[in-house]
Amino acid sequence: MKKIGVLFGMENTFPGALVERINSLDIDGIAAEFVRVGGVEMAVPSGYTVIVDRISHDMPFYRAYLKNAVLTGTQVINNPFWWSADDKFFNYALAAKLGVAVPRTVLLPHKNFPPEINVQSVRNLEYPLDWDRIFDYIKFPAFLKPHDGGGWRDVFHVHSREEFFNAYDQTRDLCMTLQAAVKFNEYFRCYVVGQAEVRIMPYDPRRPHPERYILDAPDYDPKLLKRVEKDALTLCRALGYDLNTVEFAVEDGIPYAIDFMNPAPDADLHSVGQASFEWIVDAVAKLAIAKAQASEKFKPELRWAALLGAEKKPARLKTTAKKAAKKTVSEGTKI
Secondary structure, three states: OEEEEEEOOOOOOHHHHHHHHHHHOOOOOEEEEEOOOOOOOOOOOOOOOEEEEOOHHHOHHHHHHHHHHHHOOOEEEOOHHHHHHOOHHHHHHHHHHHOOOOOOEEEEOOOOOOOOOOHHHHOOOOOOOOHHHHHHHHOOOEEEEEOOOOOOOOOEEEOOHHHHHHHHOOOOOOOEEEEEOOOOOEEEEEEEEOOOEEEEEEEOOOOOHHHOEOOOOOOOOHHHHHHHHHHHHHHHHHHOOOEEEEEEEEEOOEEEEEEOOOOOOOOOHHHHOHHHHHHHHHHHHHHHHHHHHOHHHOOOOOHHHHHHOOOOOOOOOOHHHHHHHHHHHHHHHOO
16 A cells, blocks of 8 residues: 655645545555654655655654655655755746746845854855945845745835845844845736646735635736746746745736745635635645656655765776876976
8 A cells, every 4th residue: 555644734724635635536555644753763664655745844853754754765745855955045046047037136144143153153254245236236125035934924025225224133143135026916826736737826915814815816918827837837847846836926017936935835725715725635636646656666866875985986087187197296206
């Protein structure tokens, strides 16, 4: 029996619906359940063919458990190694390299030093910062937000230098980005599943949280929606996420990618609405089943193998290089 596990936290609607949907399909040799985990023995298989991760970003114990699970053959949605390494500032830079529109963005040093860091630890840091150059590049209004945050925590909408510095003083030891604001007319949040399926959901971040998904949306330009879908797929394929949401703010017909590091995206029935909830439950169920069915072909990319001497040794120096090295040594010995 191939088991699909769902690892979750405070969610109430999506995890149960996902387990129920997978089991209701009654596929021979596949069953879904909530993950049960206690003390984790190193290098011992987890017992799950696939795990859908909804919570490890908030709990280091779960993240370490999932890395061990991947090592022993479990497929995890999403890859816990990449998720641990990723951050939003890198995402913006990657998008720019891929030709996806993103607002102008600058990474800023911590306002307060992280624990155990003092003045001697930051001698490579420019001080004072050239704030004029930064503000001239970004321009106001802008958003000050954590480089790896989520859930709209510690996000500030600033309209002037004074507002910026007042907000920056409140950021503690967080690493922040300053990003040009997009004066949007349309805004979309897109589910992307399996780097293949996209559901575009009209969204308005200016509304109160419970009302942000627009359930009675107007018609949109098909060309705009096509570009949104294309850019969402481009980003998720480049990042390797099998489950993600990508947010676009549209100004003058251009969709700017605002946020696309959401590997455990909101999937609550009461916020996304019945239609989108049914879509995401069905799409993730099919993805997890497909991964379970193809598990024999799964081989984790153990990139640390080189450190353990498991990869081929570097090729020998070419003859000319060796001769040059010998000549240098022999000349040196004459001194």
